[in-house]
Amino acid sequence: MFDLPPADREAEIVPVRKLSARVAGVFSATGDHFETHAAGELVLGYDGIEGDFHAGITRRAGGREPWYPRGTEMRNARQISIVSADEMVVVAGRMGIAAIEPEWVGANLVVEGVPNLSMLPAGTLLFFKGGATLKVDAQNxxxxxxxxxxxxxxxxxxxxxxxxxxxxLAKRLRGLVAWVEKPGTVRAGEAVSVRIPEQWIYRG
Structure with missing residues (x-):
């Protein structure tokens, strides 16, 4: 039999939530640089966006993964970059510039209708009306x-x-990175159903 943790160490559980959102723009990087450009649609496969700079089932470890030597092959959970136009406005204001366009930060999707988009937790699912599903890996x-x-x-x-x-100044406002859980095609104007998983803080 296992001992239960002391009552003062029990985790507060935040239940599952569902939100409705909309795709405000779609972008891809088809060259040898991360800067994106407006696209008519995004064709998503298990390796990400067809022909995109960040496409691939795997990628090479970099500065974000100090636990691996640089260049180590690892799973690519950064296939898709998602931003909020509202958050980009905040960052631009902090920097004293007129605007930050999604292309400049390599965004693939601009999603509207989700407050504090960058704070969505890992494991959040985005179900697109056209059939594709993305799973959030982390903040970007x-x-x-x-x-x-x-x-x-x-x-x-x-x-x-x-x-x-x-x-x-863009910390916790830079958006999210995600990977393709279910392939499909995403277009601007498309409805998105957002499923935020059950959450808790692990205290050991």
Whole structure:
């Protein structure tokens, strides 16, 4: 028989929630750079977006995975980048620039109707009306590479300073990365059903 944890260590369980959302824009990066461009539709397979810069069943470990040597082959859970236009407005305001376009940060999807999109937990499912399903892996932590492109496209006088500012000011507002659980085609204007899993804080 197992001992139950002391009452003061019992986890608070937040039940499953469901939200309704909408795809406001779709984008892909078909070249050798992460910057995306508006697309008519996204064809999603198990390896991500067909022909996209981040497509692949696996990817190489980088700075986000210090527990592996750089270049180690690992599963690609960063196939799709999702952002909120509202959060990009906040980041732009913090940086003192007019706007941040989704293409500048390599976004594939702009989703509207979900408050605090970047705070959706890992395991959240996005069911698209057209049949595709994405599973959220994690927040997309802001980096200087995207920040430098934002600074350059926004015409900032010091792109390097802008890159550092983005990495700091976009924290927890940069959106999400996800992977394809069920293939399908996603189009702008499409309805999305969001299923937020049961949540808790593990305290040991």
């Amino acid at each position: 932590h802001p980096c200087r590479y995207a920040g430098r492109l934002v600074a350059e496209r926004a015409g900032m006088a010091d792109p390097e300073a802008g890159a550092l500012a983005f990495a700091k």
